[in-house]
Amino acid sequence: MAEAGKSCEFRAAGYYMGVVSGLVGLANGLLFAIPQTVTDKELCNVVGKWIDEHPERWGDAKDTIVTKALEEAFPLSPKW
Numbered sequence: 001m002a003e004a005g006k007s008c009e010f011r012a013a014g015y016y017m018g019v020v021s022g023l024v025g026l027a028n029g030l031l032f033a034i035p036q037t038v039t040d041k042e043l044c045n046v047v048g049k050w051i052d053e054h055p056e057r058w059g060d061a062k063d064t065i066v067t068k069a070l071e072e073a074f075p076l077s078p079k080w
Contacts, residue, residue, distance in 0.1 A: 020044050023066045031067055032074040046073045 020043050028034050034043070050069030051058070057065060 017044055019062055020047055020066055023063060024070070027067065027070075029076075031076070032070040033076050034070065034074045038074075043070070046070065 017040055021040050024034060024043060047066050047069045050072065051065060057068070060068075
C-alpha cells in the first residue's frame with residue numbers, strides 16, 4: 001500500500017504535467033515554438049526553473065506562469 005503523502009505527491013505531479021502539456025497542446029505555434037523533440041519532462045523542468053527564478057510571480061494564475069516560462073524558453077520566430 002502506498003503512503004498517503006506519496007500518493008498526494010504523485011497526483012500533484014500528474015496535475016502539474018497535465019497543466020503544462022495541456023497548454024503546450026493548445027498554444028504551441030501560437031504563443032511559443034517548442035520543437036517536437038522536447039519531452040514533457042524537459043518542459044516541466046523549464047517551467048519549474050522559471051518558477052524558482054521568479055518568486056514574485058508565484059501568485060499569478062498557473063496558465064500565465066506556464067505560458068510566460070515557455071514563451072521565454074521557446075520564443076516564436078518573427079513572421080516577416
